[in-house]
Amino acid sequence: MVQISLPQNSRVQKGKYYKDKTGSKNLRKVNIYRWDPSNGENPRIDTYEVDMDNCPSKVLDLLNKIKNEIDPSIAYRRSCAHGVCGSCAMNMDGKNGLACTKPHSEIKGDINIYPLPHLKVQKDLIGDLSTLYKQYASVEPWLKNSNTKREKENFQSKEDRAKLDGLYECIMCACCSTSCPSYWWNGEKYLGPAVLLQAYRWIIDSRDEERKERLKKVADELKLYRCHTIMNCTNACPKGLNPAKAIASIKKMLATS
Amino acid sequence: MQDKNPLSPHIQIYSWHISSLVSIGHRITGVINIIILSAVTFWIGALLMGENFYQSIFDFFNSFFGKFFIIGTIWSFTFHSLSELRHLIWDMGYGFELKTANLTGALVIIFSVILTVVVYLLGRMFFNV
Numbered sequence: 001m002v003q004i005s006l007p008q009n010s011r012v013q014k015g016k017y018y019k020d021k022t023g024s025k026n027l028r029k030v031n032i033y034r035w036d037p038s039n040g041e042n043p044r045i046d047t048y049e050v051d052m053d054n055c056p057s058k059v060l061d062l063l064n065k066i067k068n069e070i071d072p073s074i075a076y077r078r079s080c081a082h083g084v085c086g087s088c089a090m091n092m093d094g095k096n097g098l099a100c101t102k103p104h105s106e107i108k109g110d111i112n113i114y115p116l117p118h119l120k121v122q123k124d125l126i127g128d129l130s131t132l133y134k135q136y137a138s139v140e141p142w143l144k145n146s147n148t149k150r151e152k153e154n155f156q157s158k159e160d161r162a163k164l165d166g167l168y169e170c171i172m173c174a175c176c177s178t179s180c181p182s183y184w185w186n187g188e189k190y191l192g193p194a195v196l197l198q199a200y201r202w203i204i205d206s207r208d209e210e211r212k213e214r215l216k217k218v219a220d221e222l223k224l225y226r227c228h229t230i231m232n233c234t235n236a237c238p239k240g241l242n243p244a245k246a247i248a249s250i251k252k253m254l255a256t257s
Numbered sequence: 258m259q260d261k262n263p264l265s266p267h268i269q270i271y272s273w274h275i276s277s278l279v280s281i282g283h284r285i286t287g288v289i290n291i292i293i294l295s296a297v298t299f300w301i302g303a304l305l306m307g308e309n310f311y312q313s314i315f316d317f318f319n320s321f322f323g324k325f326f327i328i329g330t331i332w333s334f335t336f337h338s339l340s341e342l343r344h345l346i347w348d349m350g351y352g353f354e355l356k357t358a359n360l361t362g363a364l365v366i367i368f369s370v371i372l373t374v375v376v377y378l379l380g381r382m383f384f385n386v
Contacts, residue, residue, distance in 0.1 A: 004268060007264055010265075010266075033265070033266070042263070043263050091265075094270055095272050114270055115265040117268075118265060120262040120264060120265075127265055181267075181277070184267050228280060229280065229347055230277050231277070231355075232271075232277055234355055235276065235355065242353055242354070248350060249350065252349075252350050
């Protein structure tokens, strides 16, 4: 249900302040959400003064610099550093995105970095996405086609293939789902933009034979219709995709079929 | 996941977009409109209770708070109607591109204010007050 305030154990406190030791004149303050699972304390915001003269352009570079040169205890996920894997999804300057593709020069004032919103935190910037993965599995994201004896490729017309553009590029970074207020309040039952975009990717695939069953499965007051077109998902997507439109397409298919 | 893990901050830190503002505005004005409709029914009902009873409502509408109430009511209805129009266009499958959605959201806010002024002035002309 809608709970505006954070639970008692999640209230954020003031943390440590790491003063600059390099003597640089070009400093920026970086506020980072920290939570240590080992000591039972509340989360805190640590502030780091970072020498921007020797820091590459992206927020991930900034985090790497802090981890390498100031505080090695900070934890975050990252892998490809090129906006392909979706590991470094986090909340920067109040907006979800990939740290590896977000330039810190786009952020004015102090740089605030939080984990993806409304997730159980495992450590520092690492949130628990297991609910989302279970929901992803529930839409059975694979091609269902009864013809197993085919000896040639399963052809698709150019037009049918074009329907998958803007859907197949999704990297499941969860920026959209965790930006959605509806998903915050009903995350257990509402599938959320990321999973619904994936569901639509299989519904619209001309080679899939179970379109009707797939549609029937998502046609649910809570699973689908908790989307109120708030559009935070489309605003957040670091790949420039449009989950809100995909969800509307599912709704339209259901209304017109 | 055990209960000891904290919940990461959400609405406290997430920045507002035009689209999310219009969305929450749509919901709030929807609730307000239902309450106002009940008040309007009471107002119409008061017509049946005689002149004295009606006079008190007339005095209320002429007070400062009453005028605020009327203008607020008009805004609430115009905002909700325009936003609903936007939703109907969405339901037909149009206007989901980020630029378009931001533009229509801004238009809803701007035109709700303009329409409020227009409807208020028209109402004053119509009732000669």
